Amino acid sequence: MVEFQILLPAILNGLTTGAVYALIALGLTLIYGVLHIINFAHGSLLMLAMYAVFFLHAGLGIDPYLALPVVVPGFFALGYLLQRGVIARASHGRDENILLVTLGVSIVIENLARYFWRSDTRTIETPYSFETVDLGVAFIAVPKVVAFAGALLVTLALWWVMSRTDLGRAIRALAKERQGARLVGIDVDHIFAMSFGIGTACVAAAACLLLPSFYVSPGVGHTFVLIAFTVVVLGGMGSFAGALIGGLIIGVTESLCGLYLGESLGQIGIFLIFIAILLFRPTGLLGHRA
């Protein structure tokens, strides 16, 4: 039995990572819920946002957290245009074509990154990168605490938008019944693009929260997107609360598996949970029957 003093910090660390996973998964689950597609470009958009944060810091000296008000709207616009200008236009509304288009988009983004910025792993250093907070039972790095709080705040904001605004109502209507939504006068193309934009904005927020403690490289998106898929399935496709809970569970699982099984086998726990959930409860913890 591992001592409590080791176990507790591992769990707390897992929770902070899990919150960021949840944030990335939130964008994915929103796009899946509305458009009914698995967005393959999600990971590369995350990578792009991380580079944006990196260069804002390296070039202009902007702190990653202060970059939030710039990067998030910027990526919202990028996502909106991407859906409206490329994905909708190229896919003719057919699911397998949407899949191919998002795959194509991710290939383009990733390889342009590889061309312009090389495959180097880059990190940034902030004054607080190595600071820790004493939570009484364990020391946790400051960036991780901020990421945890930030991810929760963004989730809360998103929940507010979805449940309290006209935009949120339109998105939910579209997710439930495409034809009906069109009949009552919802601009379907616009709302699709808005959903994609919000999903991309989530990823941008995650990038700002991640960078003080994580590296960026052209392939970094893969690490997160597979886990984000897992979180989405675990929580139930299209469910926000599910994505949050799923993210936290996955974060803790990864942390504990790493502790018990070692680094290289650590991630296997995530995928075993993933497979088990898909097999025994494919609607996820909080999902509705499809």
Place this chain on the structure above:
Amino acid sequence: MRRQLLAIVAFLAAMALVPHLVGSEFWRNWVMMALFYALLGQAWNILGGYGGQFSFGHAAFFGTGAYCSAILHVHYGVNPWIALPAAGMAAGLVGAFIGFLSFRYGLRGSYFALVTLAFAEVLRILANTVPITGKGVGLLIPLDPGAANMQFADRTGYFYLILAFVGLALLLTLWLEHSRFGARLVAVRENEDAARALGVDVFRTKLAAITLSGALAGLGGSYYAQLFLYLDPGIAYGPAISVEALLVPIVGGMGTLFGPLLGSFALHGVSELAKLAFGEAAGLDLALYGVLLVLMVMFMPNGLFGMGRTTLARLLGGGRDA
């Protein structure tokens, strides 16, 4: 059926001439790799195109075939020709296992796609940790040229081997199109509930399809191992192979006999074009490949085969809109 069989024979005969007629080593290799991806695409096509079950993890089968053949050869001294059917069977078994678990619980659509993705990922992590695969360092197959070892000093042998595999896959698909099993599979794709109501055993049909598809992809893996004589977990179980396996038939035309072949040559041509355009600039060629992929989908939403058929029908004055 006779016309299709004739087309297959004509295609194989034309391909068989390539090593003799094409002087440049580069283009012979190009055709060979296009055939290799056509084999993977044809494997995917059986499950995805005819059965309507989209797999995002065909690397699970490809990698298992590759590792099975390499491990038997390197660690147990088994002749690659004997390891070949074993590799196919092992990959088929992995297919049956994944299929049994996921179809039993009625996973469809995106859920099935994600579970295949997850299985490939689990196998990649396992291959990275167990010693028999050589872990992350990879597995080197000792060079020992000779047809008896499935290693051909001049590449012509490899060419005919992959051509034979592609021929096998084409004939298998042709049989599928005209067999009761194929009819059941297409019925499942079109409407699972209706098929069940008509007395089709949906579970067993899908299970047979994924096993067959996996075995075919496993043969591809075995071929890959003998051709490049090196394997690592990223090559064998990484997402690149899974993506190629599904791009090829979707671009070419899903659920058609010649779609994967068409798609493979087209995609391979596009990627070669992109390489020619940008030469050494690493990354730019693949970026252009991505752009061309999006454009292809934009302007040929029914796949190359679908477009060919519509154009042909229009030219012949049939006026039938697809």
